[in-house]
Amino acid sequence: xxxxxxxxxxxxxxxxxxxxxxxxxxxxxxxxxxxxxxxxxxxxxxxxxxxxxxxxxxxxxxxxxxxxxxxxxxxxxxxxxxxxxxxxxxxxxxxxxxxxxxxxxxxxxxxxxxxxxxxxxxxxxxxxxxxxxxxxxxxxxxxxxxxxxxxxxxxxxxxxxxxxxxxxxxxxxxxxxxxxxxxxxxxxxxxxxxxxxxxxxxxxxxxxxxxxxxxxxxxxxxxxxxxxxxxxxxxxxxxxxxxxxxxxxxxxxxxxxxxxxxxxxxxxxxxxxxxxxxxxxxxxxxxxxxxxxxxxxxxxxxxxxxxxxxxxxxxxxxxxxxxxxxxxxxxxxxxxxxxxxxxxxxxxxxxxxxxxxxxxxxxxxxxxxxxxxxxxxxxxxxxxxxxxxxxxxxxxxxxxxxxxxxxxxxxxxxxxxxxxxxxxxxxxxxxxxxxxxxxxxxxxxxxxxxxxxxxxxxxxxxxxxxxxxxxxxxxxxxxxxxxxxxxxxxxxxxxxxxxxxxxxxxxxxxxxxxxxxxxxxxxxxxxxxxxxxxxxxxxxxxxxxxxxxxxxxxxxxxxxxxxxxxxxxxxxxxxxxxxxxxxxxxxxxxxxxxxxxxxxxxxxxxxxxxxxxxxxxxxxxxxxxxxxxxxxxxxxxxxxxxxxxxxxxxxxxxxxxxxxxxxxxxxxxxxxxxxxxxxxxxxxxxxxxxxxxxxxxxxxxxxxxxxxxxxxxxxxxxxxxxxxxxxxxxxxxxxxxxxxxxxxxxxxxxxxxxxxxxxxxxxxxxxxxxxxxxxxxxxxxxxxxxxxxxxxxxxxxxxxxxxxxxxxxxxxxxxxxxxxxxxxxxxxxxxxxxxxxxxxxxxxxxxxxxxxxxxxxxxxxxxxxxxxxxxxxxxxxxxxxxxxxxxxxxxxxxxxxxxxxxxxxxxxxxxxxxxxxxxxxxxxxxxxxxxxxxxxx
Numbered sequence: 001x002x003x004x005x006x007x008x009x010x011x012x013x014x015x016x017x018x019x020x021x022x023x024x025x026x027x028x029x030x031x032x033x034x035x036x037x038x039x040x041x042x043x044x045x046x047x048x049x050x051x052x053x054x055x056x057x058x059x060x061x062x063x064x065x066x067x068x069x070x071x072x073x074x075x076x077x078x079x080x081x082x083x084x085x086x087x088x089x090x091x092x093x094x095x096x097x098x099x100x101x102x103x104x105x106x107x108x109x110x111x112x113x114x115x116x117x118x119x120x121x122x123x124x125x126x127x128x129x130x131x132x133x134x135x136x137x138x139x140x141x142x143x144x145x146x147x148x149x150x151x152x153x154x155x156x157x158x159x160x161x162x163x164x165x166x167x168x169x170x171x172x173x174x175x176x177x178x179x180x181x182x183x184x185x186x187x188x189x190x191x192x193x194x195x196x197x198x199x200x201x202x203x204x205x206x207x208x209x210x211x212x213x214x215x216x217x218x219x220x221x222x223x224x225x226x227x228x229x230x231x232x233x234x235x236x237x238x239x240x241x242x243x244x245x246x247x248x249x250x251x252x253x254x255x256x257x258x259x260x261x262x263x264x265x266x267x268x269x270x271x272x273x274x275x276x277x278x279x280x281x282x283x284x285x286x287x288x289x290x291x292x293x294x295x296x297x298x299x300x301x302x303x304x305x306x307x308x309x310x311x312x313x314x315x316x317x318x319x320x321x322x323x324x325x326x327x328x329x330x331x332x333x334x335x336x337x338x339x340x341x342x343x344x345x346x347x348x349x350x351x352x353x354x355x356x357x358x359x360x361x362x363x364x365x366x367x368x369x370x371x372x373x374x375x376x377x378x379x380x381x382x383x384x385x386x387x388x389x390x391x392x393x394x395x396x397x398x399x400x401x402x403x404x405x406x407x408x409x410x411x412x413x414x415x416x417x418x419x420x421x422x423x424x425x426x427x428x429x430x431x432x433x434x435x436x437x438x439x440x441x442x443x444x445x446x447x448x449x450x451x452x453x454x455x456x457x458x459x460x461x462x463x464x465x466x467x468x469x470x471x472x473x474x475x476x477x478x479x480x481x482x483x484x485x486x487x488x489x490x491x492x493x494x495x496x497x498x499x500x501x502x503x504x505x506x507x508x509x510x511x512x513x514x515x516x517x518x519x520x521x522x523x524x525x526x527x528x529x530x531x532x533x534x535x536x537x538x539x540x541x542x543x544x545x546x547x548x549x550x551x552x553x554x555x556x557x558x559x560x561x562x563x564x565x566x567x568x569x570x571x572x573x574x575x576x577x578x579x580x581x582x583x584x585x586x587x588x589x590x591x592x593x594x595x596x597x598x599x600x601x602x603x604x605x606x607x608x609x610x611x612x613x614x615x616x617x618x619x620x621x622x623x624x625x626x627x628x629x630x631x632x633x634x635x636x637x638x639x640x641x642x643x644x645x646x647x648x649x650x651x652x653x654x655x656x657x658x659x660x661x662x663x664x665x666x667x668x669x670x671x672x673x674x675x676x677x678x679x680x681x682x683x684x685x686x687x688x689x690x691x692x693x694x695x696x697x698x699x700x701x702x703x704x705x706x707x708x709x710x711x712x713x714x715x716x717x718x719x720x721x722x723x724x725x726x727x728x729x730x731x732x733x734x735x736x737x738x739x740x741x742x743x744x745x746x747x748x749x750x751x752x753x754x755x756x757x758x759x760x761x762x763x764x765x766x767x768x769x770x771x772x773x774x775x776x777x778x779x780x781x782x783x784x785x786x787x788x789x790x791x792x793x794x795x796x797x798x799x800x801x802x803x804x805x806x807x808x809x810x811x812x813x814x815x816x817x818x819x820x821x822x823x824x825x826x827x828x829x830x831x832x833x834x835x836x837x838x839x840x841x842x843x844x845x846x847x848x849x850x851x852x853x854x855x856x857x858x859x860x861x862x863x864x865x866x867x868x869x870x871x872x873x874x875x876x877x878x879x880x881x882x883x884x885x886x887x888x889x890x891x892x893x894x895x896x897x898x899x900x901x902x903x904x905x906x907x908x909x910x911x912x913x914x915x916x917x918x919x920x921x922x923x924x925x926x927x928x929x930x931x932x933x934x935x936x937x
Contacts, residue, residue, distance in 0.1 A: 057096065058072075060339075071342050072604060074127055075625050084342060085145045092111065092113075098325060098329055110206055115131075120672055134750050140197060146161040165242060168210065168664055189778050215839055223269075225270035240272065336628075348643065368391065414441060458491065473519070559600045560583045644727060673685075673800045677747065691725050701715075710771075732752075735775060739791045743777065781817055830858040835853050836856040854926070855925060863921045872921075873907050877906070877929065884897070905932060
């Protein structure tokens with residue numbers, strides 16, 4: 001901005017601290033209140049223009065116009081390529097800067113990306129936004145992205161990355177009001193580890209809180225914001241709430257009675273910018289100040305955090321390193337090339353019995369079949385692509401056009417109103433309204449019926465190529481795609497009490513019926529019986545036609561998957577992880593007539609494709625990879641590009657291998673590759689190549705390390721390409737505690753990875769460095785990290801299930817001590833439990849465990865009982881009824897006590913009556929009880 005220098009905050013020779021201090025102290029109370037909100041208003045008297053906190057940029061700048069679009073984040077995680085992610089971050093920030101220069105007050109430079117939430121359950125509707133199930137992989141990839149987005153200048157920021165959603169945001173159902181129960185080991189070893197690198201190493205400038213609560217404390221209020229993110233990790237920017245998050249403390253969580261309490265507590269807890277209704281929020285902040293719940297100093301602290309970032313983005317300076325980014329950088333050729341490269345790199349070859357790559361030099365005919373064969377879907381947080389290539393277009397381009405045939409596999413139908421016995425046609429004079437007034441079937445509209453599974457369908461007009469959608473007047477065939485926050489192109493069919501007659505319902509469950517003018521509408525009042533009944537006449541059976549095409553082709557390529565707006569997305573978790581039954585039926589029918597059937601799975605998340613794995617010769621997986629999806633697939637199927645993508649999630653065989661969606665305990669719930677010990681379809685890190693690689697000569701520069709000296713071990717291995725083609729290999733290093741541990745340890749944990757390119761006949765020496773601290777776990781007995789003494793296996797290979805190189809490292813570390821209950825110990829520092837969850841005790845930051853159901857228990861190993869006359873004091877609360885505490889040692893009952901339903905916490909004392917020694921103590925809680933602390937006296 002260019003202003004006559006009037007105020008100290010406009011003087012670049014002053015320090016950043018001085019400039020921020022000067023600006024904030026010049027604001028009036030009203031200006032401060034208004035600036036606490038996402039859309040910060042202009043303050044003309046100070047030369048401050050309006051500012052927007054938050055531009056979506058999950059995999060490219062979104063919602064501002066055409067921009068470079070990269071593969072979905074889950075696809076980018078399959079690249080295992082930090083260098084690529086940094087380059088993508090640079091492109092995103094370039095294009096965000098171009099849009100910012102077009103309209104600085106509307107197009108912000110604080111970008112709401114990346115999503116760092118752990119995808120610990122494949123049913124999660126927002127899996128597409130995440131970087132997989134492993135905190136190390138997620139942390140490294142998102143740190144690289146953050147570095148690219150923010151630039152490398154020591155003072156100025158190119159853009160600001162806002163990591164989201166902190167913390168434990170991995171379910172959509174009831175997300176606004178639910179609480180994730182996370183005990184200390186899960187918190188410090190898993191969930192926090194994903195976020196930490198982007199702040200500590202990447203210096204990310206912003207964080208967004210989640211909708212949910214963690215252990216009963218809503219995310220905007222959680223002590224972790226100040227204690228860990230701003231404290232231990234040193235966030236030097238601001239924390240922003242998610243949309244509706246703060247006011248939701250009242251109407252969703254029911255945590256406060258008033259909005260004034262909600263905004264005051266959030267700001268004091270570390271929220272610096274509120275994303276909520278502007279007028280409502282301003283009114284609430286003013287009320288909080290009037291009631292003494294919030295003071296000006298609280299706001300000043302938050303505003304300094306937010307304005308510090310605005311200064312570092314160069315808003316108040318005429319010149320800085322990022323003022324010279326030209327408009328030509330938007331959709332620049334090199335950006336397109338990088339998006340194309342990313343689309344190639346994220347493709348995963350799941351299975352190949354030798355059928356791939358297909359030889360494009362040989363005259364082969366291809367039948368390209370399936371509901372995703374001629375579509376290229378974008379998702380909710382996608383940018384607007386300047387072009388798109390579908391798989392069909394990519395294959396036609398790669399192979400000879402005349403040798404490629406296509407069928408979508410959908411049935412074609414006509415619809416007839418049962419009550420009037422008239423067919424539905426499109427009334428062009430009334431915006432292609434679906435109207436049931438045609439007597440002749442050949443004049444009726446023919447629709448493509450797309451079955452997405454679980455009762456969800458879309459209808460596509462064959463005459464216009466448009467989807468049927470619900471508008472203000474009724475149903476029209478006018479939508480280019482089935483998409484939106486509300487997918488109004490989605491319909492369901494339900495049986496009626498008449499044979500072969502159906503009732504149709506719109507996207508929101510409302511009945512579809514005939515209006516008085518015979519048009520199809522969603523009526524607001526009860527309709528006469530029969531007006532909501534329709535008949536479906538099949539004009540063409542999709543599977544029959546698809547099978548016929550497959551019969552006459554040398555190879556059938558069946559392209560299946562999901563629409564990112566249907567069955568799984570923000571607000572909607574998946575019901576299952578199998579393919580939609582209609583897609584499974586199509587795939588099996590095609591395979592029956594063509595043994596050379598290749599499955600291409602275009603999806604935002606894992607699928608349990610067991611039949612395909614057992615029966616098909618080849619399977620390829622890609623995310624919705626952006627505009628170059630089709631070309632990238634053509635490259636991989638033809639061998640023009642050798643695939644090297646690796647899965648960032650475990651692909652399970654069945655939904656029955658998963659615990660409840662709200663079970664956030666990956667240890668006891670046996671989630672992810674770290675703890676799951678059953679059979680999987682594809683392991684974490686899996687991915688094949690058209691080449692073959694050898695693993696040899698693992699060497700450690702030392703076999704013993706000591707924790708006290710902060711030692712590191714250098715690990716080297718040799719990777720060779722013993723195949724016939726160039727290829728990338730992703731080398732993965734895992735660690736496992738090889739001997740006994742006091743606690744349940746992971747089966748293996750990823751510690752390092754590298755993606756390298758190796759030519760045929762050549763070898764690459766790979767070097768990794770493991771710090772002793774990398775081996776730490778959380779010690780619940782002392783409430784800190786600890787590296788256990790013992791033997792560790794260092795394992796290197798191409799996936800978590802295949803590690804041909806193993807070496808042993810001996811660590812002189814610590815031995816976790818026995819339990820000393822001389823002082824009060826928080827109950828949530830248990831060693832084991834059953835039917836318990838963590839929640840708030842007597843306020844924010846004070847946590848307890850509570851029974852889930854009629855009874856539960858917590859256990860403490862190696863508890864030191866100092867004397868025969870010891871007493872166990874238990875702080876407990878009964879929620880309305882008399883409960884009971886039972887004390888056991890080594891499975892023997894040693895004492896019990898009733899718990900009366902008092903209005904406050906109470907201390908119950910149980911004689912221990914044991915000889916001095918070490919015991920496993922188990923406290924069983926019967927009834928609806930909460931337990932806060934225990935102490936031996």
